[in-house]
Amino acid sequence: MTVETVGVGHSVNSGLGHASGLHRIRAAHAWLDVAVVVAVLVSTNLIAHFTTPWASIATVPISAVILVALTRRRGLGWAELGLSPRHWRKGSLYALASVGLVLAVVGIGIALPLTRQFFMADRYATISGALIASMIVIPLQTVIPEELAFRGVLQGTLSRVSGARGVFAAGSLMFGLWHIASSLGLTTSNRGLTGILGGGFVGQVLGIAGAVAATAAAGFVFTWLRRRSGSLLAPIALHWSLNGIGALAAALVWHASLG
Template structure:
């Protein structure tokens, strides 16, 4: 049997291996307390190495040089759009409270470190390589594109189950929304977080599909998280 045929035969097993590996990385980060600043890059490199060994090309991974320009254009456009939305949200008193997250009530140096180092290396790199590069490429070998988009997005939502509770304790606006649910507040927060991040995964996945590059979804992911920190800091300064 030819080597490509062998790889195709074991493609589902390789996909399951990636999913189990992501589960392990998630548990190591949130339950074992491993430092995501090194776990993110190491995990991303390990996933790419496994994907390449499994027969995925750079194009299948959304990392081909020929797609970089399109990825940067789409990613840059999304960053600009998110910046405008966040700016309006922070400047309007009615929506400013949504940005008042105590995790980002920090000195300027810490804000810059979080937005430009911790989030890109500790969060965005691993999650985009995992869901819009490696898992995407794995699923595309034995599923239709709409299934790839939905499957990767649902798993991306489930990836956020464990850290979901942090949103309730850190953000007053989120806490107030779920506080009236009593005993069901935690469950509602987790479900809401999974659905919200799954929708975000759909948008990121569509950007990756249209551009052919994971750089587009990286731009969106950093914009929503990194710019959220920067504009959250601005919101705290405007609130007092």
């Protein structure tokens, strides 16, 4: 009887040890996935901003597609990526609400003289240029690829190794740091920011720090929308609204100032 009991105990302990070993292996693989995603994002950002003009156009969309394909092969499901059809309806409702809110805020912003100057960005000085940017360039080159990469792939992989707080903190920080390179000339191209921060080195540093903080905060909201709706549709809609509607508003303000 004693021998049998010892045998059963040994079997249970072996089973627990085997399960624990498998858990550690899966955790290591999950962390490896996160590390690979972060490495690809960093490389993508550097290539897109510090190589050729063609690379700046194509690198981010191509990397986003590669990341989705790679993590799908690693076992990430469509729901983990925010791409499951089951969440399209809820995602659409949050998307419509997000667009409506941004329209209201931007409308108030360009109506008030105090905030109108912040919409005067040189690159959106024409209506036609702003339309092309908001309807083609921004969605295809920026919004959709970034949401696939950050709220899809990065959030999906982070969710396998961390709780909600870790996902929100790491995802938001990464999204803020992602915008350092694109913010290098921010204070020289925006009249409102130049007037407040100045156009010198200190102004440039303050502009970059402000852009990182603002985009990290935006990333937090995008992450919340993705988590709340279960779909990428909501953060894509809000992200496009902030960039696309902002571009159209900038063109309208420039046009009105010239008239």
